[in-house]
Each structure stands twice: as structure tokens, then as C-alpha cells.
Ligand SMILES: NC(=O)C1=CN([C@@H]2O[C@H](COP(=O)(O)OP(=O)(O)OC[C@H]3O[C@@H](n4cnc5c(N)ncnc54)[C@H](OP(=O)(O)O)[C@@H]3O)[C@@H](O)[C@H]2O)C=CC1
């Protein structure tokens with residue numbers, strides 16, 4: 325028998341992607357699936373692409389319905405995981421795709437999320453220095469946000485190698501699935517199609533403190549981040565353009581070597597060959613972050629362009645990668661690096 329996994333929020337985008345991956349993962353047996361207002365519906369009515377699970381019926385999201393599993397994945401709105409996780413046993417691996425347990429600083433949490441801080445769990449980004457050791461055997465995982473995943477992977481090597489100064493600027497375009505399934509006028513097809521629009525401008529997006537937290541830890545001192553998200557007319561994917569002041573004396577060859585060395589052995593981060601630039605289409609449905617680097621010599625800035633699928637490496641794939649590590653399975657088990665194209 326496999327490792328028994330429940331998915332809370334199975335009717336949503338993150339829950340659907342968790343199930344798509346879990347259904348093809350040799351280690352797992354899929355147990356209870358839950359939802360909110362859609363409890364009682366068949367999964368096939370809400371996630372018609374998940375054919376093999378179409379007749380499964382969604383139950384209510386309670387500690388009782390989620391009991392009796394080895395792993396519980398939470399793909400619920402922010403704020404819902406904290407109270408629920410407190411009622412799940414310490415012997416169960418709880419993997420939260422929401423934000424509740426990502427931040428270490430309670431003041432940052434309260435400022436950006438406007439509610440009391442639930443706590444801090446081991447952060448599910450295995451590529452961070454020392455993080456695989458933190459995740460091995462853990463019973464709690466906070467899955468990173470999608471923008472922090474791509475931005476952190478883009479800039480960690482530069483800080484780890486001491487070639488980056490402060491003054492980080494990140495502008496990232498996301499597909500609309502990043503906003504979840506909730507109906508909002510700004511997400512109507514007629515609003516989104518044919519336009520790219522900025523939102524959360526001016527340092528107010530809640531992923532800013534998470535990116536600062538990750539990069540400051542690697543830099544060994546506080547870094548400043550100006551982060552601007554934009555919405556692009558596509559369903560999935562994030563393309564992040566990340567720039568930062570280069571330390572004096574850095575050369576283009578030296579920059580490339582830093583990134584080649586940093587990611588040579590990472591199964592899910594690829595530095596593309598010179599001259600090839602990442603696009604979201606190149607990694608759709610794959611658990612891979614694609615990177616390219618350049619040195620803008622006139623501006624004295626390092627430029628890193630990075631692409632992920634927000635639902636795969638940016639949520640569900642990343643969650644299962646960290647879960648594999650926590651359970652002592654091979655890190656790559658059940659995770660594909662093959663994208664869907666065109
Ligand atoms: N989309 C993305 O790219 C990413 C999402 N995440 C995180 O994953 C989580 C889920 O996001 P996403 O899938 O996009 O959101 P969706 O809106 O698509 O799905 C939300 C899910 O939560 C359920 N739900 C809503 N309210 C309640 C409630 N009060 N009690 C129980 N269940 C409830 C919904 O059920 P019902 O259908 O019945 O309403 C649905 O299954 C969020 O915390 C998000 O931040 C993280 C990284 C990226």
C-alpha cells in the first residue's frame with residue numbers, strides 16, 4: 325500500500341495540480357478530497373481534466389475528514405490552514421500550499437496579511453542552502469509562494485557567491501491561475517485578454533517580505549527588494565525579470581560560471597545555454613525553473629530572467645518535491661521536467 329495522502333481544497337487550481345501529480349506518483353495512494361462550498365460534488369464536475377479521479381466525491385474540510393492519512397496537503401485560502409493544522413496530529417505530515425506559515429517575522433505577517441501570525445514552518449524550497457537537511461523528516465512544510473519561488477531561485481546564486489550588491493528590482497508577469505478560481509471582475513476574460521497590467525505596485529504585494537526573507541538569509545544581511553507583479557493573458561506561468569547591482573569587477577563570464585556551478589546538480593533548475601532565453605511556454609506543466617543570466621555592463625547590473633509554471637514548480641510540484649524529501653523518498657519521484665508545447 326502507498327503513502328496515503330489527503331488533499332484539502334481539491335476543487336481549486338492548486339489542489340487540482342497536486343492531484344494531477346499525485347495521480348502519477350508511484351509512492352502515493354489518494355485518500356480524502358475536500359472542498360468548501362463545493363463539498364458534495366464529484367471531482368469530475370470541477371476538475372474535468374483529472375479523468376481517473378472523476379467519480380471521487382469532495383467532502384467537507386474538517387480535522388475529522390482529513391484524519392487517517394500519512395500526508396495532508398492543504399490548498400486553501402490564506403488564513404484557513406492555521407486553525408486546521410492545529411487540529412491535525414503531530415505524526416501526520418502537513419504540507420501547506422498557502423502562506424500561513426511561510427514568514428518568520430510576525431510583524432511582517434500582520435502588516436501584509438492583516439491577521440494574527442499562525443507561526444513558522446520549515447520552508448519548502450529545497451534549493452536554498454541547507455534546506456534539504458531542514459526538510460528531511462519534518463512533519464510540517466510551508467510551500468513558498470509562486471513569485472518568491474521564481475525570484476529566489478533567480479537571485480540566490482548571486483548572493484551565495486557574493487557578486488550582488490543591494491537594490492534588487494523584480495518585475496514578474498503571471499498567468500491568471502495564480503489568482504485562484506475565485507470570481508473577480510479583474511480576472512474576467514474580457515479584462516485580461518489582450519492586455520498586460522500591473523497590480524500590487526509600490527512595495528505592497530504580500531510576496532515582497534517572503535522574497536526579502538529568503539535573499540537576506542543567503543546574503544547574510546538585510547536586502548531591499550522592489551517587486552512589481554503584472555498579470556498576463558495566459559492561464560499558467562510566471563516570467564520574472566530580476567536585476568541587482570553587480571559587485572565591482574564582475575565579468576559576464578564570471579557571472580555565468582557562478583550560475584553554472586550553483587545549479588549544475590539541481591534536478592529542477594536549469595540554466596539555459598547561452599543565447600537562449602526562458603519563456604513560460606518552455607516549462608508548462610514541468611517542475612522546472614528555467615534561468616538565463618546577463619551582465620548589463622553599462623548599468624552595472626546583473627540581469628536574471630527566470631520562468632516557472634506557477635502551479636507546478638510554483639506550488640504543487642514544489643510541494644511534492646519537498647514532501648519527497650521529508651518522507652525520505654527520491655526527491656525527483658513523480659515529478660516531470662518535460663513541459664507541454666506548443
Ligand atoms: N494558484 C497559484 O498559483 C498558487 C496558489 N497557492 C496557494 O494555494 C492555496 C489555494 O490556491 P488556489 O488553488 O489558487 O485557490 P482556489 O480559489 O482555486 O481554490 C481554493 C480551494 O479552497 C477551498 N476553500 C475555499 N474556502 C474554503 C473554506 N472556508 N473551507 C474549506 N475549503 C475552502 C475551495 O473550495 P470550493 O471550490 O468549494 O470553494 C477550493 O478548493 C492558496 O493559499 C494560495 O495562496 C500557492 C502558490 C501558487
Ligand SMILES: CC(=O)N[C@@H](CCC(=O)OP(=O)(O)O)C(=O)O
Pocket residue numbers: 421422423468469470471498499500501502503504524553555
Ligand atoms: C496572478 C495572481 O494574482 N497571483 C497571486 C499570487 C499567487 C501565489 O502564489 O501566491 P500565494 O500562495 O501567496 O497566494 C497574487 O498576486 O496574489
